[in-house]
Amino acid sequence: MTVMEQQGAGHAARTAPPPAWQPSTDPAPLLPDAEPYRVLGTPAAAHTDPALLRRLHAEVVRGRRYNTQATALTKQGRLAVYPSSTGQEACQVAAALALGERDWLFPSYRDTLAAVARGLDPVEALTLLRGDWHTGYDPREHRIAPLCTPLATQLPHAVGLAHAARLKGDDVVALALVGDGGTSEGDFHEALNFAAVWSAPVVFLVQNNGFAISVPLAKQTAAPTLAHKAVGYGMPGRLVDGNDAVAVHEVLGEAVTRAREGGGPTLIEALTYRLDAHTNADDATRYRTDDEVEAWRAHDPVLLLERELTARGLIDEAGLKAVRDDAEARAADLRERMNQDPELEPMDLFADVYAERTSQLREQAAQLRAELDAEAEAEAQAADGAEGGRA
Amino acid sequence: MTVMEQQGAGHAARTAPPPAWQPSTDPAPLLPDAEPYRVLGTPAAAHTDPALLRRLHAEVVRGRRYNTQATALTKQGRLAVYPSSTGQEACQVAAALALGERDWLFPSYRDTLAAVARGLDPVEALTLLRGDWHTGYDPREHRIAPLCTPLATQLPHAVGLAHAARLKGDDVVALALVGDGGTSEGDFHEALNFAAVWSAPVVFLVQNNGFAISVPLAKQTAAPTLAHKAVGYGMPGRLVDGNDAVAVHEVLGEAVTRAREGGGPTLIEALTYRLDAHTNADDATRYRTDDEVEAWRAHDPVLLLERELTARGLIDEAGLKAVRDDAEARAADLRERMNQDPELEPMDLFADVYAERTSQLREQAAQLRAELDAEAEAEAQAADGAEGGRA
Amino acid sequence: MTTVAAKPATMAQALGRALRDAMAEDPTVHVMGEDVGTLGGVFRVTDGLAKEFGDDRCTDTPLAEAGILGTAVGMAMYGLRPVVEMQFDAFAYPAFEQLVSHVARMRNRTRGAMALPLTVRIPYGGGIGGVEHHSDSSEAYYMATPGLTVVTPATVADAYGLLRQSIASDDPVVFLEPKRLYWSKDSWNPEHPLDVDPIGTAVVRRAGTSATLITYGPSLPVCLEAAEAGRAEGWDLEVVDLRSLVPFDDATVAASVRRTGRAVVVHESGGFGGPGGEIAARVTERCFHHLEAPVLRVAGFDIPYPPPMLERHHLPGVDRVLDAVGRLQWDQ
Amino acid sequence: MTTVAAKPATMAQALGRALRDAMAEDPTVHVMGEDVGTLGGVFRVTDGLAKEFGDDRCTDTPLAEAGILGTAVGMAMYGLRPVVEMQFDAFAYPAFEQLVSHVARMRNRTRGAMALPLTVRIPYGGGIGGVEHHSDSSEAYYMATPGLTVVTPATVADAYGLLRQSIASDDPVVFLEPKRLYWSKDSWNPEHPLDVDPIGTAVVRRAGTSATLITYGPSLPVCLEAAEAGRAEGWDLEVVDLRSLVPFDDATVAASVRRTGRAVVVHESGGFGGPGGEIAARVTERCFHHLEAPVLRVAGFDIPYPPPMLERHHLPGVDRVLDAVGRLQWDQ
Numbered sequence A, B: 001m002t003v004m005e006q007q008g009a010g011h012a013a014r015t016a017p018p019p020a021w022q023p024s025t026d027p028a029p030l031l032p033d034a035e036p037y038r039v040l041g042t043p044a045a046a047h048t049d050p051a052l053l054r055r056l057h058a059e060v061v062r063g064r065r066y067n068t069q070a071t072a073l074t075k076q077g078r079l080a081v082y083p084s085s086t087g088q089e090a091c092q093v094a095a096a097l098a099l100g101e102r103d104w105l106f107p108s109y110r111d112t113l114a115a116v117a118r119g120l121d122p123v124e125a126l127t128l129l130r131g132d133w134h135t136g137y138d139p140r141e142h143r144i145a146p147l148c149t150p151l152a153t154q155l156p157h158a159v160g161l162a163h164a165a166r167l168k169g170d171d172v173v174a175l176a177l178v179g180d181g182g183t184s185e186g187d188f189h190e191a192l193n194f195a196a197v198w199s200a201p202v203v204f205l206v207q208n209n210g211f212a213i214s215v216p217l218a219k220q221t222a223a224p225t226l227a228h229k230a231v232g233y234g235m236p237g238r239l240v241d242g243n244d245a246v247a248v249h250e251v252l253g254e255a256v257t258r259a260r261e262g263g264g265p266t267l268i269e270a271l272t273y274r275l276d277a278h279t280n281a282d283d284a285t286r287y288r289t290d291d292e293v294e295a296w297r298a299h300d301p302v303l304l305l306e307r308e309l310t311a312r313g314l315i316d317e318a319g320l321k322a323v324r325d326d327a328e329a330r331a332a333d334l335r336e337r338m339n340q341d342p343e344l345e346p347m348d349l350f351a352d353v354y355a356e357r358t359s360q361l362r363e364q365a366a367q368l369r370a371e372l373d374a375e376a377e378a379e380a381q382a383a384d385g386a387e388g389g390r391a
Numbered sequence C, D: 001m002t003t004v005a006a007k008p009a010t011m012a013q014a015l016g017r018a019l020r021d022a023m024a025e026d027p028t029v030h031v032m033g034e035d036v037g038t039l040g041g042v043f044r045v046t047d048g049l050a051k052e053f054g055d056d057r058c059t060d061t062p063l064a065e066a067g068i069l070g071t072a073v074g075m076a077m078y079g080l081r082p083v084v085e086m087q088f089d090a091f092a093y094p095a096f097e098q099l100v101s102h103v104a105r106m107r108n109r110t111r112g113a114m115a116l117p118l119t120v121r122i123p124y125g126g127g128i129g130g131v132e133h134h135s136d137s138s139e140a141y142y143m144a145t146p147g148l149t150v151v152t153p154a155t156v157a158d159a160y161g162l163l164r165q166s167i168a169s170d171d172p173v174v175f176l177e178p179k180r181l182y183w184s185k186d187s188w189n190p191e192h193p194l195d196v197d198p199i200g201t202a203v204v205r206r207a208g209t210s211a212t213l214i215t216y217g218p219s220l221p222v223c224l225e226a227a228e229a230g231r232a233e234g235w236d237l238e239v240v241d242l243r244s245l246v247p248f249d250d251a252t253v254a255a256s257v258r259r260t261g262r263a264v265v266v267h268e269s270g271g272f273g274g275p276g277g278e279i280a281a282r283v284t285e286r287c288f289h290h291l292e293a294p295v296l297r298v299a300g301f302d303i304p305y306p307p308p309m310l311e312r313h314h315l316p317g318v319d320r321v322l323d324a325v326g327r328l329q330w331d332q
Ligand SMILES: Cc1ncc(C[n+]2csc(CCOP(=O)(O)OP(=O)(O)O)c2C)c(N)n1
Pocket: A110, A149, A150, A151, A178, A179, A180, A181, A182, A183, A209, A211, A212, A213, A278, D034, D063, D087, D091, D094
């Protein structure tokens, strides 16, 4: 049958593709608000629970002190490297507090503070950065994934874990942290897409600190905001002032609840700033001005909380001092324990490559064993004043 | 200076992050319309230039015949595989026509028709799928990148090429084609992001045919539409009826012009359907119903054009026949030329791995040469009735 | 190990059966990948699994290999045993970072606290007339990545048994399926299908005295055929099937070469930087004074995999294997 | 080739100078990567380039390695000569598919019509106390990929000369920069900086008669030191610096081993499936009857690269090299 046979002259009738290919969702509820969500410094702050404010304050102050302590430890050679979260403590602390006991945290290299705020021993949290054996803790025990260095690669892990938990019927939520730079990686895209298609109970928190090492946000994206990426996956995007601990805590809390109740994933962009360099090895003066840093110091997460507590008369000098003393004591404990040399066992190199060592690894372990023995013997001989030759 | 010193009691003053971290663009203009753009079958069709309608019709009919011919060639063993674009001819043709002489086309494996409609000899376009030496044509001569099989990997190439052209001051636009499934790959994300950040003159056309082999769109994405992904990169997204050649042509034309004038990239989602199986090797009955296929046949791109031409009295039976005869003649020519055995030179295996053969490749080439000579000799001996042994 | 002649099946069927049995026995086994559900996979290996076990156990994922493997990592972190299908060898490359930086290292990174019991099935190699990117042999990449177990069956019985063992392994396994053997048929014993040697054990598929052909996967049938043809030249060739590249069975391979005094490594993967170099080097290290000639290699050429019309010139065939055997300095 | 003693410079400086000179001479040379602009790269190799040539010639890209390499492919298709920096070895893995499926094959796929003159600079190897993922040796992956040229300098003069040659090459080059030699200082001749042997040529860095140490990149200084230390044991060791793994200079290497009759391959990359297997195998194929002992290998262990506190146990050092030399069957 030709078209000619089907119809006569006149305007062609409209046909449309079958409904499956039609837009399925209204994008409006997925779009972030134009302004980042804030509580501190706004009238809404008056309604914030004083206990929450105090808790956030204590944790953020501890976090700040933890950051300065860890940075100091790099100078003493006690950490191989430290990517500081100074300035980002509100996000770190809120991330930890948003999660329940059985939930999982997926941190990046910059997020040891979140792990510590979740209750992990800071020495364990810093094991990898110390240059010792990796992770330092059992991820399953703490429900904290290993610190992740390859950018955005932990995001699909979070999605898979959350999905597995849901399949098993456990009401576990996974919270994954990533930086503004990390959003450019393909793994970010794939993870968010899987999460939305599977409606997995996972929350993505982008700490947008404006830089990926030296590269400013404008060279990273042309999007209205990073939160706008959410709509392309069919999940809601939220924009929040990342230095406002109360706001981040609230937005994260809502997203975690939504995920737990089967509502699927959320993408949250928190606007923040790292006041320190990228790591102790970085020279931030090469790519940003003191003025910029100063502008952000005026919006410091500690300051915002202390201002609110003070304004509402919820803390006094003594209270502030108590919080600082507590933070100081923890830092002193960390310093002391990090100043002890870790026990190292070179033979561990072969211990966990596979469940069972291959014959090749057994041979290599034997070789190293022999070398270490010879070394020890040579040292002993040298100590005895005897002449030591090559081992 | 502590906070206490800075201020007295009362409500904390509001501070905000410095402007660089604020949302920079209004997302509204980036969002696609809720309904796919259509011309054919709507009152707007009345204003379409008759010459354009005729041109599109002739090309789409040719395209359909090309598709059936190529599929037939797989049955005769003349093509190793053919991923048909039957049903998607409107997109293929519009993509070719949207581009100027110096613009570049970046096709996937399914887009040989777009290359042919752009003027490439169909035998050259099919060289790779024939199982012969790759590409078959000089990409620079035709400004058609090699057919790309690894999904979405050609998209960053298109961005890089468009960017390079702009840096050189050439007003070249690159048009990259990808499927709905391909949008899930990391390379899609990275390419769109680079394009937007660089404001590269590139247009992305997603042919959303509802399936990635057997996987339906609902398992691929939860987004309102694929065009909504655009906003996450800061580029406009457009949604169009991909079986409406006039609409696709218009939307592509606008995007190409915008890119050429320095307006940056556009993401276009064209809603379409492949009426054939994924390739000749696929069995589409495993994952879709006849009803669905029939529903789409009623929205066939050929039909839509013929209905419009007929309705406006722009074509008669003789005109239709002329178009079909032309398509038939081209198909016959293709069939005839594809039925000739291509000339194959096994030694070409080593010709283009590097500009200059390594000593290793020279040795390997010598080995193959010796084997081929021995084979030829053995065949000659066998033909002479002599006893041939192992070479 | 001998296969009790019973029901003949193709390798693809045996693999499908292995997946089914593993899923039936262990509810933590999940199959995931592109087109593995409704379609049953492009090679139909997963046919019927979604129907029998539901979409949640056999899942058509979005089209993104890093995402597939990355989410599988997360699932394994939570205690599942994901079995991932990569559609073709070259389409596993997008997941390379996940494989090398996470899959291979998670156990080590966590001092054994968090092993990843996941299997990545990759159809590999050529000989099926595939166009570009459909015939890569990528085993060299996986071999060079500590933490991965690399398994490849060459027989129908091994396809079943080794896949079951791989899924049961607490370590991540790259399970390489020789595409051109998918349709190879053999009798095997469905009553005792697990009755094959463990991963890490090479098997002498044909005993011989003149020289050893060391091979695996798609090249095993070629070597067996070459060994038969070699009898006409007066050679009695031994054929060793490696079965896994990691762990590598040095003992079996070296014992064979010490017996025969000569060896040729045969594989389809490119020669330069391919598995053969490693194998030849370690055999030589272990058998130097037993060798009458250098260990030779017959491999694919060092070129991108050729198009269907030329692949026969690339693939190591019987003649090329016997030519190499002929160069093992028989006169000395 | 001798380097006229002149201005001493670090390897990082020589590399930066090579980039600068290439950009100055050829306007189609573009540098791109993460932090290569304002910051000058995390190793400061690209310091000053953005200032001198502008952001369009030295570009801070978005953070996405597949995107960086993929867009570089497109730029090369249009006639530019991109020089891509990957920040660390392990962060090149996201670009693996682009590298293997496109960069390595574009010339072949287009029958030579579209070559890709691009250079991928990758800082590689350990010894700098880097945490996880910052010390990988990934050369085995690139060696096994036909179509790639794989270059690695070990001296300051070669850093300059080989990088210039790589950028000038019409084929894609993976240019591996030994991280721990970035700060190595040497005199070189800035007047004739290009006066080094071409890519594909191995160089005897120290002549000797007892055995040949075959090495490259970060292990060259170790081998030279071992050769000096070996004098005390009565060995006069020859040291060959490969300079490029692809093309591989069979002639120079085999000639040396035929002279000395013994060889040890030394590299930092893992042994199993690493470059050493290939090298040992091909040396043995070519020199079998000249060899007094099997070619031995000293390599990193077959483990994920260890953390800073343990890396000294992993890295091949002088003692391990001399131990291997000692096992070259001197009594026979
Ligand atoms: C895949 C990958 N590429 C590159 C790097 C090197 N690198 C480490 S941190 C960093 C910048 C990350 O920026 P962002 O995501 O914004 O996080 P931030 O450091 O600001 O917290 C880069 C490029 C990496 N770790 N992983």
